[in-house]
Amino acid sequence: MKLAILSRNTKLYSTRRLVEAARERGHSVRVLDPLRCYMRIASDGFEMHYKGREISGYHAVIPRIGASVTRYGSAVLRQFELMDTYTPNTSDAILRARDKLRSHQLLAAESIGLPATVFGDNPDDTADLLSMLGPPPHVIKLNEGTQGAGVMLTEKLSASKGVIEALRGLYANFLVQEFVAEAKGADLRCFVVGGRVVAAMKRQAPKGDFRSNLHRGGTAKGVRASAAEQEVAVRAARVLGLGVAGVDLIRSVRGPLVLEVNASPGLEGIEEASGVDVAGEIIEHVAGQLKLGTGRRTATRR
Structure with a gap:
């Protein structure tokens, strides 16, 4: 299997472990910085270059796309999909x-259990929005935060309103959830x-x-x-x-x-x-999908 790993840093633990697991199983693997991938998109086909050279022929790509590069990274991953490269996590799934x-x-919508969550935009609706959720404590989360960043606990209603007002002043997107004590x-x-x-x-x-x-x-x-x-x-x-x-x-x-x-x-x-x-489990899953013939496919063009 010729495998690409999309990652901005080859020294990260997760990236290193995936490379090691792939090579231990006899696969060819290369780490590609998604921000150095650039694309040609046309009705006659899709092309991608990396640091001045065309890249093609990869059987699979494993995305390790950080939150800060989600938009560009998902576009690169979508280009791989359109070039008939299998990925366990598609660009749309990541988004x-x-x-x-x-x-x-x-x-x-699939009846999977979640903490009750509310979302709103207009400051005039804040009081009613919080009444829909119930009494504090409340957990307030930035919509696209990671690793615990942008997650706050408010123990009083006035604090919830204050944080919401501050976040709206910063034009931030956020959710408010019940606190499960x-x-x-x-x-x-x-x-x-x-x-x-x-x-x-x-x-x-x-x-x-x-x-x-x-x-x-x-x-x-x-x-x-x-x-x-x-x-x-x-x-x-x-x-x-x-x-x-x-x-x-x-x-x-x-x-x-x-x-x-x-x-x-x-x-x-x-x-x-x-x-x-776990890295080995991921590599074996990707290789298994390709072996079964379920991995290779032509991505839907939208």
Whole structure:
């Protein structure tokens, strides 16, 4: 298999592990910076160059596209798709997952459990908007934030209104959610590959914080997700069209609730906590799809 990995940094743990796993299995692999890929788009075909040379003939591409380059990175990935290159996470699926409002709407439409969420634009509607959600505490999230950045907890109604007013003044897009107290600052990251949970870890927020992200000082340990949690994680990834996803759940009295579905989940935390070769699972899934003939396809032209 001739494999490309879209990543801006070859030294990142996740990128290095994917390269190692691919080479250990005898595949040819190259890391491409998506911002150095440029494209020709015409009715007679699609062409892509990288650092002055044409690139073609890749059987598969694994996207590791950061949030800061979502728009351009997804365009590059779409060009690969149009050039008949398989990817476990399509450009459209990544865009769905990166937009928290859109992904929540899609998941809720399939009756997947979520914390109650409200969204509005006009300042005149703030009081009624919060009444739709219920009393504080409230969790306020930037619509496209990552790694716990742009996530705030407000414990009083006046604080919720103040934060919302400030964010609107910055023209930021955000959601407001119920705070699920029984989770006690913990969540569950289920790593889904090819329609199954291959590894899971429980993350715990540091003292004085409610965000369990490892980048925010949270701790993690490997766990076995329950059958119900695995089912929810797999369904959430499938609804968004992701073959590889990190699905974050919280345990509530209502059952597992989806906090977020990450289209480019990091491998370091999950591999260290679980002891599972997650990079290898991803490579084997991609190679298996190609072997079955389900990977090679002509992308739909829209």
